[in-house]
Amino acid sequence: MPVALKNDLFLRALMRQPVPRTPMWIMRQAGRYLPEYRATRAQAGDFMSLCGNPELACEVTMQPLRRYRLDAAILFSDILTVPDAMGLGLHFETGEGPKFSKPIRTAAQIKQLAIPDIGTELKYVTDAVSLIRRELDGMVPLIGFAGSPWTVGTYMVEGGSSREFPRIKGLMAEQPALLEQLLDTVAVTTTNYLNAQIEAGAQAVMIFDTWGGALEPDDYRRFSLANMQKIVDGLDREVDGQRIPVVLFTKGAGPLLADMAETGCDALGVDWTTSLAQAREFVQDRVALQGNMMPSILSESAEVIEKSVAEVLASYGRGPGHVFNLGHGITPDIDPANVEIMVDAVHRLSPAYHDQGTSD
Numbered sequence: 001m002p003v004a005l006k007n008d009l010f011l012r013a014l015m016r017q018p019v020p021r022t023p024m025w026i027m028r029q030a031g032r033y034l035p036e037y038r039a040t041r042a043q044a045g046d047f048m049s050l051c052g053n054p055e056l057a058c059e060v061t062m063q064p065l066r067r068y069r070l071d072a073a074i075l076f077s078d079i080l081t082v083p084d085a086m087g088l089g090l091h092f093e094t095g096e097g098p099k100f101s102k103p104i105r106t107a108a109q110i111k112q113l114a115i116p117d118i119g120t121e122l123k124y125v126t127d128a129v130s131l132i133r134r135e136l137d138g139m140v141p142l143i144g145f146a147g148s149p150w151t152v153g154t155y156m157v158e159g160g161s162s163r164e165f166p167r168i169k170g171l172m173a174e175q176p177a178l179l180e181q182l183l184d185t186v187a188v189t190t191t192n193y194l195n196a197q198i199e200a201g202a203q204a205v206m207i208f209d210t211w212g213g214a215l216e217p218d219d220y221r222r223f224s225l226a227n228m229q230k231i232v233d234g235l236d237r238e239v240d241g242q243r244i245p246v247v248l249f250t251k252g253a254g255p256l257l258a259d260m261a262e263t264g265c266d267a268l269g270v271d272w273t274t275s276l277a278q279a280r281e282f283v284q285d286r287v288a289l290q291g292n293m294m295p296s297i298l299s300e301s302a303e304v305i306e307k308s309v310a311e312v313l314a315s316y317g318r319g320p321g322h323v324f325n326l327g328h329g330i331t332p333d334i335d336p337a338n339v340e341i342m343v344d345a346v347h348r349l350s351p352a353y354h355d356q357g358t359s360d
């Protein structure tokens with residue numbers, strides 16, 4: 001029998017059901033701003049060894065929940081484990097971000113790209129999911145995740161992080177069908193991967209499309225959104241009678257939030273360049289919204305942080321369907337004490353936006 005959740009506010013908000021206060025979690029909540037994270041990473045040796053060790057990945061997943069009153073845990077892993085499992089050879093160079101030793105450079109490589117067996121190649125991830133579920137013991141739900149095929153594709157083709165995406169944009173201009181073939185292979189793999197996370201115990205899943213905003217609207221629909229749509233269509237949306245909500249997050253989506261809301265997902269992540277009031281107009285109550293405080297506010301004073309929390313809550317306004325979060329990941333320079341100020345403010349100020357609101 002599945003353990004009943006002690007706190008299901010996050011899942012209820014994603015399904016736009018009434019809640020007594022706005023639930024919250026923080027993108028990159030397990031990460032370098034926490035000294036205990038840095039200690040566990042040092043114990044593992046490096047970032048990829050941390051991802052590859054289910055016990056230590058479970059430990060860092062739990063760390064932010066011990067400090068803060070958060071309403072969801074997120075699996076500790078990375079979006080680039082998928083292309084690593086496809087044989088591209090991922091490594092992280094300190095201070096330089098991710099690098100692939102075998103980036104996609106030729107049409108032959110795309111045609112030969114194999115869909116990996118998740119049960120063997122990514123078993124370390126599903127083992128971490130099972131372990132985290134056991135450790136959480138129903139305290140809060142666990143979010144599984146993957147990158148969008150477009151975003152993962154940028155790393156596969158560029159060979160690492162990029163600002164302007166010259167190689168993948170060149171491929172898009174010259175051989176769009178070949179790019180579609182590459183992204184389709186990633187989409188199939190990602191669907192299998194997220195279903196394996198769901199089977200192992202993920203109670204919601206989120207697709208991170210960090211670089212979708214670098215595309216023109218028509219290219220966004222063709223290369224990014226269409227592939228997220230394939231994933232949404234292929235996911236197991238119900239386990240033991242419980243719906244598994246799906247969250248899509250394209251950074252810089254703006255008005256394209258309206259198109260994203262039609263995929264059949266349950267919720268959309270919103271960055272800070274679109275107000276939640278405007279996002280609500282774009283999506284017309286079709287989906288819940290997650291976001292969107294500007295991460296850099298966390299380096300300001302308590303007064304500024306509290307004011308920003310108040311503005312985000314007011315911008316969404318009354319009623320269910322909001323999950324409080326940052327508009328992108330928390331950065332390593334943030335003082336953990338400032339995160340507590342934000343969390344306390346959400347707990348204190350959000351009940352006023354809900355019928356029968358209560359803070360706890």
Ligand code: CP3
Pocket residue numbers: 026027028029030031032041047074075076077078079080097098145147161208210329
């Ligand atoms: O939110 C969480 O706490 C879960 C863990 C998580 C990580 N990466 C851990 C991580 C999640 C959800 C991600 C997603 C991810 N990874 C994205 C999409 C989300 C986003 O932030 O836009 C992207 C683009 C990546 C790829 C990636 N991973 C890059 C470009 C880098 C290096 C840049 C950086 O931030 O340093 C990573 C490394 C990474 N992933 C770290 C963490 C905690 C830092 C590595 C370290 O500890 O040395």
